Amino acid sequence: MKVIRKISELRSELTIHRKAGSRVGLVPTMGYFHEGHLSLMDVARKDSDIVVVSLFVNPTQFGPNEDLVKYPRDFERDERLAKERGADIIFYPDSREMYPDPFLTYVITEKLSGVLCGESRPIHFRGVTTIVAKLFNIIQPDVAVFGRKDAQQAIIIKKMVADLNFPVEIIVAPIIREADGLAMSSRNTYLSSEERKQAPIIYRALQKATEMVQRGELNAGCVERSIRQQIETAPLARIEYIEIVNEKNLEPVKTIDPGTFVAVAVWFGKTRLIDNVVLIDLDR
Ligand code: PAF
Numbered sequence: 001m002k003v004i005r006k007i008s009e010l011r012s013e014l015t016i017h018r019k020a021g022s023r024v025g026l027v028p029t030m031g032y033f034h035e036g037h038l039s040l041m042d043v044a045r046k047d048s049d050i051v052v053v054s055l056f057v058n059p060t061q062f063g064p065n066e067d068l069v070k071y072p073r074d075f076e077r078d079e080r081l082a083k084e085r086g087a088d089i090i091f092y093p094d095s096r097e098m099y100p101d102p103f104l105t106y107v108i109t110e111k112l113s114g115v116l117c118g119e120s121r122p123i124h125f126r127g128v129t130t131i132v133a134k135l136f137n138i139i140q141p142d143v144a145v146f147g148r149k150d151a152q153q154a155i156i157i158k159k160m161v162a163d164l165n166f167p168v169e170i171i172v173a174p175i176i177r178e179a180d181g182l183a184m185s186s187r188n189t190y191l192s193s194e195e196r197k198q199a200p201i202i203y204r205a206l207q208k209a210t211e212m213v214q215r216g217e218l219n220a221g222c223v224e225r226s227i228r229q230q231i232e233t234a235p236l237a238r239i240e241y242i243e244i245v246n247e248k249n250l251e252p253v254k255t256i257d258p259g260t261f262v263a264v265a266v267w268f269g270k271t272r273l274i275d276n277v278v279l280i281d282l283d284r
Pocket of ligand 1: 030
């Protein structure tokens with residue numbers, strides 16, 4: 001596995017692979033790998049000959065009071081894990097490489113970026129779409145893999161790809177959970193032991209919601225209330241939002257139908273956790 005820090009070097013390397021007819025897969029990450037990231041590498045591996053993992057803690061997607069500085073980092077461990085998982089290249093640029101000074105050009109997916117997480121994190125998705133567009137231009141992958149845990153991010157990236165005609169296939173891979181149901185996230189490391197103990201309430205509430213829907217409850221208001229009541233039983237939980245929305249446009253629905261999913265953001269102390277489940281599959 002090669003570690004490449006410069007855009008020019010990465011481009012030369014990939015030109016060789018592309019000339020040899022290789023299909024290139026990209027897994028964009030911010031590092032501090034857990035099984036969720038590693039599962040994305042597996043998915044990319046199945047669909048491509050060369051797997052590039054980008055590792056860059058992207059400053060433009062963090063708001064002024066967010067956790068950019070304390071975001072967990074351990075490159076040596078990440079390098080080892082990616083190698084064990086069969087990645088071919090880690091692209092590990094620094095900020096100067098990705099953001100020439102002055103940096104004046106951003107990509108914005110309107111509407112979708114302003115709802116759900118975008119309400120409390122107004123510049124977040126602008127940073128995500130900008131860095132992902134840059135990675136697509138630099139790497140020109142045939143396929144890129146994102147996790148369903150960040151459902152809104154995946155939906156926004158798909159829309160950006162469609163709107164701007166990026167020639168890349170987007171695969172969204174399932175959420176990987178801890179044994180007690182908590183969705184894996186690099187930010188779980190911020191939780192105190194008591195917060196960690198209570199955090200699985202989020203998934204329990206979402207599971208109960210899917211069961212309600214399976215039993216025939218299609219009223220979004222009732223399902224939302226049930227999720228809220230469940231999560232509120234955890235004394236340390238502070239709900240930021242619970243939204244039952246349509247998969248295509250992220251608009252709230254009154255009646256649950258195929259393509260409806262529920263997305264939540266819940267604070268435990270200073271840690272903001274997100275999760276989501278599809279209530280009725282789109283293809284049903
Ligand atoms: O999901 C993430 O880790 C980041 O938002 C991404 C897609 C790597 C962009 O920085």
